[in-house]
Amino acid sequence: MKIISTNIGKPTAITWNGQETTTGIYKYPVSEPLTLETESVSNDNISDRKVHGGIYKACYLFSSAQYPYWKEKYSNLEWDWGMFGENLTVEGLDETKLKIGSIYKLGTALVQITQPREPCFKLGIRFNNQDILKEFIDHGFPGTYVKVLEVGQVEKGNVLELVEESSNTLTTQQFYQLLFSRTKAKDILEMAIKNEALPPHKRERLKKFL
Numbered sequence: 001m002k003i004i005s006t007n008i009g010k011p012t013a014i015t016w017n018g019q020e021t022t023t024g025i026y027k028y029p030v031s032e033p034l035t036l037e038t039e040s041v042s043n044d045n046i047s048d049r050k051v052h053g054g055i056y057k058a059c060y061l062f063s064s065a066q067y068p069y070w071k072e073k074y075s076n077l078e079w080d081w082g083m084f085g086e087n088l089t090v091e092g093l094d095e096t097k098l099k100i101g102s103i104y105k106l107g108t109a110l111v112q113i114t115q116p117r118e119p120c121f122k123l124g125i126r127f128n129n130q131d132i133l134k135e136f137i138d139h140g141f142p143g144t145y146v147k148v149l150e151v152g153q154v155e156k157g158n159v160l161e162l163v164e165e166s167s168n169t170l171t172t173q174q175f176y177q178l179l180f181s182r183t184k185a186k187d188i189l190e191m192a193i194k195n196e197a198l199p200p201h202k203r204e205r206l207k208k209f210l
Contacts, residue, residue, distance in 0.1 A: 109152030
């Protein structure tokens with residue numbers, strides 16, 4: 001897995017349901033390295049820290065392989081890396097193989113795979129169409145957030161080097177599908193609840209489905 005773009009967002013004013021707010025989803029490529037800190041990417045805008053940033057969402061990675069699919073679907077947009085609000089656009093990232101809890105060396109940082117991205121209305125604003133929320137869920141390739149175990153820098157051309165593979169076989173895509181499925185598969189549910197790399201509140205919330 002190779003970093004092909006590093007992306008940063010500046011606060012952008014938007015109007016939603018008649019109210020003005022700001023968003024950091026408008027991210028664009030930058031040439032300088034990014035510093036991955038414990039709860040965010042340095043100099044990146046996070047407008048709502050209730051749902052973005054934090055220990056389990058310090059940095060967002062998205063696969064470059066998904067861009068052709070969405071470009072064809074939304075050909076009217078001006079496309080560049082960072083369209084999905086990702087800090088790092090990654091070549092070779094595959095949610096069907098990426099295990100939650102696995103640890104990677106990334107530049108000089110050490111990161112752990114934590115959870116997939118769950119789309120909100122701000123993605124719809126970026127794409128000028130709120131239908132993308134359901135489309136994004138149905139497509140099943142959401143990218144992943146990481147926890148920063150060791151603060152460090154990452155730049156274009158760096159690769160994710162596997163340091164420790166999770167003994168829990170739950171993949172990013174399996175957990176993503178579990179979140180949105182009406183019928184929760186018991187074996188996947190049990191894996192998620194036991195996976196300590198996931199945020200405690202998410203694991204606790206899933207217990208009611210057992």
